[in-house]
Amino acid sequence: MNTLARYLELIVDPTWDEFHSNRGSARHAFLACVTIYHAIDRVAEGSAKRAAHLRQVWGREPLEFRLVDVIAHHFKHVKSNDERIPPSQAGIPIGFALGFNEAGDQMDLRNLYFVIRDAVRFVHRKAGTEHPALPEPAPPPRRPVTTRRVSTPR
Amino acid sequence: MEDLERYLDKFVTATVADFERNPSSVRHGFLACVVIFHAVDYRAYPKPSAGLRQRWRNSSADFALVDKVAHAFKHVATPNPFRPELLAENVRGRPPAIPGMMVPGLSVIGDPIGAVIVEGKNLLEVVRRSVLFLREQS
Numbered sequence: 001m002n003t004l005a006r007y008l009e010l011i012v013d014p015t016w017d018e019f020h021s022n023r024g025s026a027r028h029a030f031l032a033c034v035t036i037y038h039a040i041d042r043v044a045e046g047s048a049k050r051a052a053h054l055r056q057v058w059g060r061e062p063l064e065f066r067l068v069d070v071i072a073h074h075f076k077h078v079k080s081n082d083e084r085i086p087p088s089q090a091g092i093p094i095g096f097a098l099g100f101n102e103a104g105d106q107m108d109l110r111n112l113y114f115v116i117r118d119a120v121r122f123v124h125r126k127a128g129t130e131h132p133a134l135p136e137p138a139p140p141p142r143r144p145v146t147t148r149r150v151s152t153p154r
Numbered sequence: 155m156e157d158l159e160r161y162l163d164k165f166v167t168a169t170v171a172d173f174e175r176n177p178s179s180v181r182h183g184f185l186a187c188v189v190i191f192h193a194v195d196y197r198a199y200p201k202p203s204a205g206l207r208q209r210w211r212n213s214s215a216d217f218a219l220v221d222k223v224a225h226a227f228k229h230v231a232t233p234n235p236f237r238p239e240l241l242a243e244n245v246r247g248r249p250p251a252i253p254g255m256m257v258p259g260l261s262v263i264g265d266p267i268g269a270v271i272v273e274g275k276n277l278l279e280v281v282r283r284s285v286l287f288l289r290e291q292s
Contacts, residue, residue, distance in 0.1 A: 011181050027165050031185050038228045045230045075165075076192045078199040 004042040004127040011035050013131050016120050020133075023113045030075040032116050036065075037072040039123040058126075064119040071112070158292040161196040165189050166288065170281055178268030180247045183277045184227035190217075190281060191224035193288050210291070216283040223272055245272045 015035045019028040040058060044051040059066040117134060124130050169189045173182040198206045211218040226240045250268035251261040261268070270277040 011184070014181060015185070027168055030165070031169070031189075034188055034228075035185075041229045051229070076188075076195060078195050 003046065004039060004123070005129050007039060007042045008124060008127055008129060008131075012039060012120065012123065016116070016131065017133070019113075019116060024109055026109065029109055029112055029116060030071065033068045033072040033119075034076065036068050036116070036119050036123055039126070043126065058122075062118065062122050064115050065122050067115050068119040158193060158196045158288070161193060162285075162288060162292060166193060166285060170285055173278060173281060177278050178247045178249050178270060180245055180270055183245065183270040183281070184223065184242075186281050187220045187224040187277075188227065190220050190284050190288065193291075197291055210287075214284065214287045216280045217287055219272065219275070219280050220284045223277065240272070245270060245277070247271075 012032075012035045015028075015032050019025070019032040022028045040054045041051050043049070044054055049057075055069065059069060120131055121134055121136060124134070125136075130136065166189050170186050173179070173186040176182040194203045194207045194210055197203075207221070211221055222240045223245055226242045226245060230242050246260075248265070248269045248271050249255045249257045249261050251263050251265050255261075255268070272280075
């Protein structure tokens with residue numbers, strides 16, 4: 001279970017599947033986020049990089065992994081560090097973007113479903129694998145290149 | 155969700171029930187340990203939880219084992235990766251001894267349920283006792 005691919009197969013994929021079947025459940029969303037987030041420890045285990053370093057690097061890549069990190073830590077520690085904006089500092093708490101209310105005890109899961117789905121795809125890309133039910137979306141079709149015909153004077 | 159009792163009702167009870175339905179699933183055992191362990195954050199909030207965690211570990215051998223399993227799962231090994239107390243791979247599923255699920259060398263003849271075994275203990279029993287411990291703290 002310690003390699004990333006095996007961890008995704010045994011832990012992340014079935015936990016995502018349960019959230020997929022219970023997409024109105026904050027508990028299933030939390031469990032999915034915790035398992036996705038800790039994929040980072042499997043990568044750190046197999047490399048010289050520390051998990052804290054990888055967390056920063058992965059958090060800069062797609063927004064989805066960063067958001068999953070916030071949700072996992074929100075539930076684990078009541079509030080994540082990203083949510084602790086000092087009152088003197090201007091800004092909108094990141095929890096609002098995730099559908100948390102002001103108190104942080106209610107959340108809207110409609111958009112979160114897609115955030116977590118894309119984070120599952122992200123960690124699979126890191127392993128070079130795919131969730132069987134979540135293949136990478138096809139790239140948008142390229143527009144054919146058109147050349148304007150210029151009439152040349154005779 | 156800063157109230158331990160609400161956390162126990164909304165998160166812990168349901169996740170432990172999932173494990174009860176899948177008693178030989180290492181994944182369900184790990185998830186149950188993670189939600190049980192983080193009850194300490196809800197009890198301590200808004201203060202840091204480190205001191206209370208140590209007190210709970212000293213008060214309950216079951217909570218201490220749940221703590222180790224949760225951290226082995228999250229971080230592969232726990233608590234110090236250079237001198238790990240417990241490795242995730244040492245938390246093992248023992249399939250029930252019934253046709254179609256029995257695994258020679260792992261399953262125990264006469265066991266129709268199966269279990270997750272850690273340090274020689276049935277993790278589900280440890281989890282159940284930890285939940286009782288948490289209820290006493292709420």
